[in-house]
Each structure stands twice: as structure tokens, then as C-alpha cells.
Amino acid sequence: MGVVNFAHGELVMAGAFTIWLLHAQFGLGYIPAIAAAIVLVTAIGLLMERLLFRPTRSDPLAGLICSIGVLFILQVIAALIGGDGPSKQVPPPFHGTLVMFDVLRIPYQRVFSLIISAAALGTLWFFLTRSKFGWALRAVAMDREAAELQGINTDRISVIAIGVGTALAGLAGGLIAPLTNINPHMGHNVIVTAFIVTIVGGVGSLSGAVLAAILYAVFHTLVTVYFGGTIATISGLVLMVIVLIVKPTGLMGAKVSE
Amino acid sequence: MSSNSGFTMQRMVVGAIALAALLTVPHFLSFHHQDLLIFLTINVLAVCSYRLVTLTGEWSLIHAVMMGVGAYTVALLVNHFDLAIWFTLPLAGTAAGLVAALLCFPLLRMTQFYFLIGSFAAGEAIRLTWVEFVGVFGGTSGLRGVEAPIVFGIDFLDPIPYFYFSLSIVLLCLFILYRIENSRVGLTLHAIHWKSALAESVGVDAWRYRALAFILGSFFVGIAGGLKIHYLGSVTPNQFTVGFMVFILIWVIVGGYNKFYGPIIGVVVLTIFDESIRSFEVLRPAIYGAMLILSILFLPLGLESVPGKIKSWFGIGSPPPEPPLSDQ
Numbered sequence: 223m224g225v226v227n228f229a230h231g232e233l234v235m236a237g238a239f240t241i242w243l244l245h246a247q248f249g250l251g252y253i254p255a256i257a258a259a260i261v262l263v264t265a266i267g268l269l270m271e272r273l274l275f276r277p278t279r280s281d282p283l284a285g286l287i288c289s290i291g292v293l294f295i296l297q298v299i300a301a302l303i304g305g306d307g308p309s310k311q312v313p314p315p316f317h318g319t320l321v322m323f324d325v326l327r328i329p330y331q332r333v334f335s336l337i338i339s340a341a342a343l344g345t346l347w348f349f350l351t352r353s354k355f356g357w358a359l360r361a362v363a364m365d366r367e368a369a370e371l372q373g374i375n376t377d378r379i380s381v382i383a384i385g386v387g388t389a390l391a392g393l394a395g396g397l398i399a400p401l402t403n404i405n406p407h408m409g410h411n412v413i414v415t416a417f418i419v420t421i422v423g424g425v426g427s428l429s430g431a432v433l434a435a436i437l438y439a440v441f442h443t444l445v446t447v448y449f450g451g452t453i454a455t456i457s458g459l460v461l462m463v464i465v466l467i468v469k470p471t472g473l474m475g476a477k478v479s480e
Numbered sequence: 481m482s483s484n485s486g487f488t489m490q491r492m493v494v495g496a497i498a499l500a501a502l503l504t505v506p507h508f509l510s511f512h513h514q515d516l517l518i519f520l521t522i523n524v525l526a527v528c529s530y531r532l533v534t535l536t537g538e539w540s541l542i543h544a545v546m547m548g549v550g551a552y553t554v555a556l557l558v559n560h561f562d563l564a565i566w567f568t569l570p571l572a573g574t575a576a577g578l579v580a581a582l583l584c585f586p587l588l589r590m591t592q593f594y595f596l597i598g599s600f601a602a603g604e605a606i607r608l609t610w611v612e613f614v615g616v617f618g619g620t621s622g623l624r625g626v627e628a629p630i631v632f633g634i635d636f637l638d639p640i641p642y643f644y645f646s647l648s649i650v651l652l653c654l655f656i657l658y659r660i661e662n663s664r665v666g667l668t669l670h671a672i673h674w675k676s677a678l679a680e681s682v683g684v685d686a687w688r689y690r691a692l693a694f695i696l697g698s699f700f701v702g703i704a705g706g707l708k709i710h711y712l713g714s715v716t717p718n719q720f721t722v723g724f725m726v727f728i729l730i731w732v733i734v735g736g737y738n739k740f741y742g743p744i745i746g747v748v749v750l751t752i753f754d755e756s757i758r759s760f761e762v763l764r765p766a767i768y769g770a771m772l773i774l775s776i777l778f779l780p781l782g783l784e785s786v787p788g789k790i791k792s793w794f795g796i797g798s799p800p801p802e803p804p805l806s807d808q
Binding site: 226274277278281283284287288290291292293294295297298299301302410414417418421450452453455456459460462463464466467 | 539586587589590593594596597598600601602604605608609611612722726729730733762763764765766768769770771772773776777780
């Protein structure tokens with residue numbers, strides 16, 4: 223859509239914080255807490271679309287800067303609610319470990335996250351490629367004016383696109399909360415990884431992003447084990463620059479005309 | 481832009497008054513504010529050199545790291561060869577320029593959004609190199625041991641002499657940057673920004689000019705990094721994160737990037753503003769963020785457009801003729 227949301231990592235953080243507040247502090251169930259996180263983050267996203275991205279649509283840089291402003295505000299709100307203290311932990315709601323063939327051990331919490339993520343991705347893929355909305359979305363991304371001439375309500379499409387994207391950020395925050403340390407600055411790592419995966423996979427290509435995410439996760443883990451985490455991130459970034467040079471459209475990206 | 485770039489009498493007087501004010505001000509400030517003034521001076525150079533890079537219409541996210549390249553160069557030169565500041569500063573700029581020249585080949589193949597992300601990735605990779613190779617760059621705790629230089633018997637550990645020193649270096653660099661922008665090269669850069677295809681059709685090699693802007697901008701920000709480290713005495717990778725890059729971006733955009741002095745207004749006003757909301761502690765970034773959003777939404781041309789707007793409300797020079805037009 224031509225919108226670069228720098229605050230996306232902070233939206234994931236907001237989702238994770240909601241889980242911490244509602245589930246770990248107030249004792250709400252895990253699933254209702256995830257639902258609340260999705261609703262909250264989507265609401266933030268829709269507000270951003272209406273108040274920031276829509277007025278600055280003609281200038282992508284202005285939208286980017288606005289999202290940086292939102293990033294600062296969300297970090298401060300999280301710090302005010304959670305306090306500046308040490309990182310928060312959410313006790314995993316699912317206990318035990320799935321043992322497969324005696325070699326593969328996955329905690330049920332991760333199994334749960336895996337299944338839900340896969341389901342969400344499947345739905346998103348169906349939504350983007352098989353539904354009328356998906357066609358309209360890609361038409362708007364390609365040429366807004368032409369899409370408008372075809373009778374597509376571009377404002378509505380933008381709202382739905384941002385809504386879906388931020389809802390998924392909320393869900394991601396909810397799923398990651400029991401697996402990681404939660405602090406107001408956790409969004410930075412999320413956005414770096416998201417950038418690498420999106421670029422390597424190809425902007426606007428969901429299957430490319432999934433493929434790149436899996437490849438990058440394996441690559442990052444292997445390099446971390448053998449050479450250390452910093453080297454892994456450096457090589458990830460260098461890899462991304464190489465992909466940008468050799469095939470700027472990414473692994474699965476379609477040809478984009480200038 | 482070039483039509484009113486001459487050094488008129490009026491401008492010289494204004495400049496002289498501003499310079500006199502700058503020279504007397506530090507004597508009335510507290511130690512903390514003197515510190516701040518020095519960093520402000522250095523940041524002015526950082527934003528103005530960034531503007532040179534953006535003249536071609538490309539926004540990079542590697543500028544802060546280039547400042548770090550300059551700073552690390554100074555730290556290494558002082559620690560290993562004990563060089564004086566007259567040598568370290570130009571070498572800091574040269575090192576940053578060389579790194580930029582090497583990066584031109586991969587990075588300048590991209591444009592727009594891809595260039596933004598590509599330069600971010602390259603910068604972050606360089607920064608993580610400083611974190612990783614502890615033996616050379618000292619890891620996360622960085623390099624120390626750069627003592628304040630003593631020149632002509634003046635100890636630069638004292639903020640006031642160092643302020644005068646950095647001010648003169650920065651003014652010299654600004655003068656050169658200003659001349660570059662108004663030279664044939666600078667006009668070509670503007671041409672590439674606004675009429676890229678037309679410029680290329682009359683024989684302008686856009687790639688070479690973009691590379692030139694990128695290298696020169698990095699050279700000057702490398703000097704800024706060198707100035708910073710000579711005052712601070714130590715350098716760490718955390719001084720040049722994407723967070724600092726975002727601040728450079730904010731200063732340039734809030735100030736207004738269409739005029740040479742726009743970024744300077746941005747960095748000065750925002751630094752003073754940031755200092756005035758010091759008492760809000762935790763809330764500070766949020767206030768900053770809110771102001772950022774408001775300024776983008778209501779002042780898209782930046783702070784430098786404010787005087788023009790006020791003038792157009794009242795009518796220039798002549799007595800205000802009519803009530804201001806609502807959509808002017």
C-alpha cells in the first residue's frame with residue numbers, strides 16, 4: 223500500500239503487554255486476553271490509518287515519520303503501565319512437552335503458537351489471493367487512481383488492509399508473550415526481523431515472506447549456534463543487502479514496474 | 481534558490497550579530513548547558529551534511545553510522561598513533577568518505593524505499609561489527625582514552641574553548657556545504673531530484689552525482705563524529721543506533737528540508753524544546769512523538785515555512801490590506 227509502518231514492532235509489543243496485564247496480572251484467561259490484545263491493537267492501527275496515514279498519503283516519508291512518533295508514544299505508555307523495572311514474564315498457559323520419536327521435543331506452548339500462526343497465515347493467504355478483497359487490495363497497491371476508476375473504494379480498502387495487518391500484529395504479540403521477555407523496547411528486534419524477512423521474501427508477496435521467514439529462522443539459529451548472535455544478525459543484514467542488489471523484488475516477488 | 485544566495489550587506493550584519501551572540505552566550509550558561517551547546521553545534525553539522533545526501537531525493541538511514549565511522553577512526557588513531565586533532569579530524573572525514581565510496585556500489589543500485597532499507601541494513605551491519613569485534617573496537621563498552629586535546633596551550637577539556645573550536649570547524653564546513661549546494665554540482669543534484677529523466681537526457685550521469693553527494697555528506701558527518709569523540713573522550717556503538725538516525729531524520733524534516741537553513745532551525749528548536757520538557761522525565765519521548773506528528777500534519781514544509789506563512793497572513797511589507805484568506 224506504500225505505507226511503511228515503523229511502529230509495527232511496537233504494535234506487537236502492545237499486544238504482548240496486553241497479555242501480561244490481563245492474563246498474568248488480572249488473571250483473565252489466556253484466550254480472552256489474546257482476543258482483547260487483537261481488539262486493542264487493531265483499534266490503535268485503525269486510529270493511525272484515519273489520523274496519520276490517510277492525510278499523509280501523498281508523501282510516504284511523512285507517514286513513516288508519523289509512525290515513528292507513534293512508536294515513541296506507545297513505548298512511553300507501555301513504560302507507564304508496566305513500570306521501568308525488569309522485563310516482564312508471562313507464565314506459559316500450556317504446560318508439558320510434546321515428544322515425537324524421542325528426538326523432537328517441543329513445549330506445548332510452542333505447538334499452540336505454531337498452529338495458530340499457521341492457521342492465521344492460511345486465512346490471510348486465502349483472503350489475499352482468493353477473495354474479491356484481495357484482488358481489490360492488490361489493484362489499489364498497483365495503481366490507486368486506476369483502481370478508483372474501476373469503482374473500488376480505496377479508502378475502505380486501506381482501512382481493511384491496515385486493520386488486518388495490525389490485528390495480526392496483536393495476535394503475534396499475544397502468541398509471543400509467554401515465550402519471551404516483555405519490555406517496552408522489544409519492538410526493535412521485531413521490526414529488524416520483519417524488514418529482513420519482507421525484503422528477502424519480496425515486498426507484497428505472502429508466500430515469499432513465509433518462505434523467507436522459515437529460511438531466515440533456520441539460518442539465524444544455525445549461525446547463532448556456531449558463531450554467536452551478533453554475527454548471525456550481521457550476516458542476515460548482509461544477506462538482505464545482497465538480495466536487494468541481485469533480485470530487488472525478493473525471492474517470490476513479482477516484477478514491479480518503476 | 482540560487483537567485484538570492486548572494487552575500488548582501490543585510491545578511492552580513494545579521495550574520496555578525498548572530499556570531500557575536502554565539503560567542504558570548506556560553507559564558508552565561510551552566511556547565512550542563514555548555515555541554516549541550518557543543519553537542520548542538522556538532523549536530524548542526526550532522527543535519528546539514530545529511531541534507532546534502534538528501535538533495536538528490538534519496539533518504540538514507542546510514543548517516544548516524546557514518547558519524548560513528550568518523551568517531552571510531554579518531555579513537556583508533558589517537559589510541560594507536562597518538563595523532564593530534566589537526567590530523568584526526570580530516571582523517572575521520574576521509575575514513576567515512578571511503579566507507580561511503582565502497583558502499584556506493586551496492587547501495588546506489590537501489591532507489592527510494594529500497595535504498596532506505598538497504599542503507600539501514602548496511603549501517604546496522606557496520607554497527608554490529610563494532611559490537612562483535614571486541615579486540616579492535618572494544619565491543620559494547622567501546623573505546624576510551626581519547627583525551628581532550630591541548631592546542632596552543634589551551635586545554636580543550638574546558639567546554640568554552642572547545643565550543644569555540646568546534647564552532648569554527650562547523651562554520652567552516654557549513655560554508656563549504658553551502659558553496660557546494662549553490663555550485664554547478666549542487667544545482668545538478670537538484671536537477672536529479674526534480675527532473676531525473678530530463679537531467680539524464682542532457683548527459684548527466686545521475687549515479688555519479690548521487691555517489692558524490694553520498695560521499696561528501698559522509699565526509700562531513702565523519703568530521704562531526706570526530707568532533708564529538710574528541711569532546712566525550714569515549715565512543716560506544718550505542719551512540720550511533722538507528723535511534724540517533726531517527727533523530728537526525730526528525731530534525732531535518734521538522735526543520736524543513738527545502739532550504740539550507742531549515743535543518744539548522746530544526747535541530748536548534750527541537751534541542752531547546754527537548755531541554756525544556758526535561759522535567760517530564762518518562763513522558764518526554766511521548767511529548768516528542770506527539771509534537772513530531774503534529775508538525776508533520778500541520779507544517780509539512782517544516783519550521784522554516786513558518787515566517788513565510790505569517791508573512792502571507794499579514795501581507796508582506798505593506799500594511800495588512802484585508803483579513804487573511806482562509807485557505808491561503
